Amino acid sequence: MKIGVFVCHCGSNIEATVDTASVAGTARAFPDVAYATDVMYSCSEPGQDGIIQAVREKGLDGVVVASCSPRMHETTFRRAVERAGLNRYMLEMANIREHVSWIGKDREANTNKAAELVRLAVEKLRRNRALFPKSFDITRRVLVIGGGVAGIQAALDCADGGLDVVLVEKTSSIGGKMAKLDKTFPTVDCSSCILGPKMVDVAQHERIALHAYAEVEEIGGYVGNFEVKIRKKATFVDWSLCTGCGLCMEKCPSRKSHDAFNEGVGLTTAINIPFPQAIPKKALIDARFCRQFLKGKCGVCAKVCPSGAIRYEMEDEVITEKVGAIVTATGFDLFDHTKYGEYGGGRYPDVITSLQYERLLSASGPTGGHVKRPSDGREPRTVVFVQCVGSRDTSVDRPYCSGFCCMYTAKQAILTKDHIPESQSYVFYMDIRAPGKLYDEFTRRAMEEYGARYVRGRVAMIYPKGDRLLVRGADTLMGEQVEIEADLVVLAVGAEAAAGSPALAEKLRISYDKYGFFMESHPKLRPVETNTAGVYLAGACQGPKDIPSSVGQGSAAASKVLGLFSRQKLESDPQIxxxxxxxxxxxxxxxxxxxxxxxxxxxxxxxxxxxxxxxxxxxxxxxxxxxxxxxxxxxxxxxxxxxxxxxxxxxx
Amino acid sequence: MSQALTYAYYPGCSGLGTSREYDQSTRAVCDALGIGLADIPDWSCCGSSPAHTVDHVLSAALAARNLAKVEAMGRDTAVTPCPSCLTNLRTASHRMADNAFRERTNALLDTPCRNTVTAKSVLQILAEDVGLDALARKVVKPLAGLRVAAYYGCIMNRPPEVMRFDDHENPMAMDGILAALGADVRPFPLKVECCGASYGVARRDIVARLSGRLLAAAEDVGAEMVATACPLCQMNLDLRQGQINSAGGTSHHMPVLYFTQLMGLALGVPEERLGLDKVCVSPRGALRAAAERAAAETAKGSKA
Structure with a gap:
């Protein structure tokens, strides 16, 4: 066997603390080494050409490049040896930059260590053999898990690109968190007005099969050929017959069901369509509240339904879909603010979450867009917003910044003024984090044009005083305590991983971090890939994200799927x-x-x-x-x- | 309680002076519940007040001297009514978990402390070791009709990593005990707020403001009595109530009892063993009102 060794200077990165010429010289004495030299930049075009030329001229069977980490340039050099006519696995790299020159200053010791690493690479290369990938057929369909804005975007982009899409949504309508928002920052345009058309596109797209009120039960197979079991949960309504007329909701006598879409602000009926723009616009029965299920008699909806769609005896159904790629877009959940005892721990009705406030602001919400206090229905005059509830707080194990709360709080302060011109908003904040296009300008508008008073400091305590709430906090800029009597307190709850994320990650065989967010393949360079081939991420399931970023990731994941499926067949990595x-x-x-x-x-x-x-x-x-x-x-x-x-x- | 509970007992300096009725009622209540309190022989200062502001090792040594004596008694739990003593004993244990710190502490002591003793409050053993159900069964004179706010003070539960007892923002142990005794326990939002503590000496204005706020909040929730678990809180709210009133132009008349005194009443302990005459604002009126309310309630119940 004839081996060539190329010791890279990497400019001064390596050469400054490693005598590369001496390493090359030492390498010439290693077994089977027929050629060794030092190179200024082995990854550059002349550097690669030098390797190719040496392989051809010296008749080399394998190449050792002593340079940077293989994570950096292994692919580069594998291509180079392939161009030289060798099998791409007849390459070994010795990492003498990250492992040697960057971590030690002693030139002599570094030179010795570099030579030893080259020796390892040579000994390994002597036992390498040519490996060849195999190719296999792929199923050109994609599964998108989660019908929030990221999943919607991914599904539409894939479908527009000509792929068949299976979209699975846990709740009975797609739309996700964005559908619950009143307005969006920094443009203050109506959330459902911009999302609604996309939701309709999903419903009407001939290439998208939507399974709402369904969850992924089991995933088998591998990139190109996954087999997915999907549990379609019982809705007790035959959706092929339901026209979404809503008559059942009008007549349902059980009117005290938890209203999940409205975040528990107000109540709904046991049989319901969550919101007017729901896609699919179909009714389902919440068996926890339905009299037919609780008491065994009622049957009002079955009597009034003009299309006879009610099926009390319906059971879950498990279906199997074959797909070639999976986009995970399962989003996030809100931090449970009841963990903060000092903010009332959920005991005070007029201390609400930011998403509950969105529902109060929304014209399609339970109050018709009139801001009313949950306790007595009175319109608040003084509204206090508390930032970083469940963000940047190690005491509740949420050290990370949720990223979007500063912005939505500024938006809510602006909307409060719009709804109630004589109101005064206060915002307790730690820092204002508004790094986005037109974002900082937006927060300034909340302060300067809408008169929201920003107080830099944490709120220490919220407690009732008469029928109002006393909010006590610190103003760390003034160095004093602040007490504000408020009518309504809105907690800017942070994002946490969606419930059940770790379980789904294990089904998908992808990694998740200690908070349950899914791990991307590389935090900078592979943001929507996972370390399981064929599984991609979009949106807040990977970490807290606002709408523009989620949409961007939805498209990015779709482009990855389209790229994957643009090949006729897939090649398997022979390093198995x-x-x-x-x-x-x-x-x-x-x-x-x-x-x-x-x-x-x-x-x-x-x-x-x-x-x-x-x-x-x-x-x-x-x-x-x-x-x-x-x-x-x-x-x-x-x-x-x-x-x-x-x-x-x-x-x- | 199939087995008799016995604890090493640390009364603390105030238990022998300003809060004698807390110590008395604690002993009487434990007696009534069959709990043995074995006084720590030759106990000394817990290291509270000046020492811990000057030197942590010195302060811990003062506490550790007592903990070592508990070890010598062959016991693993020391019980004290005073939250300040509790804080010092527990902080010393917490710090001595670090071996280097323990060695420096023990260097100051004749008998080294092995750090095997857990200090607990009287409140904690009553709530956890006796339990509310057992307690409810022992009630002979329910506190029915008594509108009471349970006030824990700022250090009974905090910092949580040292105190490890109950919720540090919304503790419920005393609420639970008083409710088990039949009282009408009001949701008191300031139950862990500061009373002003030792500023009563140096800055009476601060105590007047902070303790005044507590009394006002208790009245706000309809309480006619405040139950405390801390000698300093009790003193600020009760002894200084006149000062609070004159500073704030208020007219509070809020009896402030130790929760153990109320327990004693419910368990049928003779009043002379509870030191009810030691408090400044007499609880008689509030107790009478409660009894009348309870009687009226019973009458209404029997009529219906």
């Missing part, structure tokens, strides 16, 4: 596990430890054996270290290759 079935004793430990479900147990002439599903395996290597027999080997990282590296290090 292989089972030597002669050594396999069928203990099944590998199948148990595989986080991706890529190992299945098969029967070979009456004996259990492990087999790796090549398209599912992600090449993590857990099975290889689990196998007590050494029967599982991870291609390109076999025991022999790794031991050769260890030996090179320990014996040199």
């Amino acid at each position: 596990s292989q089972v030597n079935q002669r050594r396999c004793v069928g203990c099944g430990k590998c199948a148990l430890t595989c986080p991706f479900g890529a190992v299945k147990m098969i029967d070979v002439r009456g004996e259990p054996k492990a087999e790796v599903i090549e398209t599912v395996c992600q090449g993590c290597g857990i099975c290889a270290v689990t196998c007590p027999q050494g029967a599982v080997q991870l291609e390109h990282f076999t025991d022999n290759q790794i031991l050769a590296e260890v030996n090179a290090l320990c014996q040199s």
Whole structure:
């Protein structure tokens, strides 16, 4: 075997603390090394050409590049050796930048360490073999989980791009949080007016199959060929017959049902269509409140329904869909403010959440857009907004900033003035975070044009005083205590991961952080990909996001899916596990430890054996270290290759 | 309570002086409930007031001397009525969890403290170890009709990571006990607010303002009596009520009793063992009004 070694200067990044020429010189003495040199910038065009030329002229079989982290340029150099006519896996990188030159100043020690790393790479390369990806067919359909604005955008973009889309929404209508908002910042345009048409587009798009009031139950398969079980929860109304006329709602005698769409402000009927613009506009029965279910008799809706759509005996139905890619857009939930005992812990009716306030402001809300206090229906004169409730507070384990609360609070202060001109708003804030196009100008407008008084400091306590609320806090700019008698207090509750996110992540086999938000593949460069191939993220399920960012991510995820499906067939990464079935004793430990479900147990002439599903395996290597027999080997990282590296290090 | 509860008991300095009725009523109530209180022999200052503002090790040593004596008694729980003592004993334990700190503390002591004792308030053992159901069964004279606000003071539950008892913003232990005794416990929003504490000496105006606010809030929720668990709170609200009234132009007449005194009444403890005559604003009127209200309620109930 003839190996070429290229030691990169990376300008002065490496050369400043590593004698690259000396490393190249040392490398010439390593076994099988036929050529070694130092290069100014190996990733540059002349650098790559130099590698290609050397392969051709010296007849090299493999190449070691000693430069930066393979995370940076492995793909670059693999392409280069491929252009030189070698298999792309006949490349090894020695990371002498992040692991050497950037972390140590002792030139001599650095040079020695760099040489040792090159030696490892050479020993590994001597045991490399050519690997070839396999190709397989793909199902050109996409599953979008979550029908909020991010999911809607992803579904529409995919469908417009010619893909069949399966959209699954947990509640009975798409629209998500945005449908509950009155207005949007910083333009103060009507939320349902801009979202509504998109929702209608979803309903009318021939390529989108919408499953509302449904949840993903199980996900099997792999990129290109997922099989998804979807539980369509019982609505007790045959939606193929329901016309959304709303007669059942008018007649339903059970009028004290929890109104989830209105965030518990006001009540609704047991059979209901959540809001006038709902998509699909279909009724469903909340069995927790329906007299037919609670008392066994009523049947009013069945009697009045002109199309005979009521089905009290309906049961959940599980359907299976085959898709090639999945976009997760499950959004967020609001922080539970009752954890703040000092803000009343939910005991005071006139201390409400920001989303409840949106419903009070909304013309389609329970008060018809008239701001009324929940306790006595009186119109408030003094409204206090408290920022960062469940954001930037380690005492409730929410150290992160939710990002959008500063903006929606400014919007709500403006709308309060619009609704009640003689009102006065106060906003207690920590810092105003308004980094977006026209955002800071917007918060200034709330202060300067709408006269909202911003008080920089935390609220220490809210308690009732007569029929008003006393809000006590600090004004840290003035260095004094502030007490405000308020009629209504609005808590700017932060975002947290949607309930059930970790469970869904485990079904999708993607990672999530300690707060339950899904992890992207790279925080900067791969923001909508996950580390499971074929699964993408959009919107606030990845972290708190406002509407523009969520829409942007919806489109980004769609473009990733379209890109994936633009290929005729998919190639599988050959760096995966292989089972030597002669050594396999069928203990099944590998199948148990595989986080991706890529190992299945098969029967070979009456004996259990492990087999790796090549398209599912992600090449993590857990099975290889689990196998007590050494029967599982991870291609390109076999025991022999790794031991050769260890030996090179320990014996040199 | 199949098994007799016995605790090492730390009365604290105020229990021997300004809050003798708290100590007396605590002992009487525990007696009535079959709880043994074994006085810590030769106990000394808990390290409150000046020491902890000057030197944490010195303050912890004062507390640790007492904790070591509890260890010598072979007990693992020390009980005190006073929240200030409790804070110091618990803070010392908390700090001594750090071995280096404990060594520095023990260097000041003749008998080293192993830090094996948990200090608890009388309120905590009554609420947690006796329990509300057991307590309700022992009531012989319910506090029916008594409109009372439970006031915990600012340090009984805070900081939560040290005190580890009840909700630190909305504690309910005393509310629960008083309700179990039959009282009409009002939702008192300022139950953990500051009374002004030792500023009663240096800045009477501050105490007049803060304690005045507490009395006004208690009246606001319809309370006719305040139950406290802290000698300093009791003193500020009760002894200084006249000062509060003259400073604020108010006319509060709010009896302020220790919750243990009210417990004693409900459990049928003879009044002379509860020190009801030790408080400044007499509770007689409020107790009489409650009894009348309860009687009227019963009459109405029997008529219906």
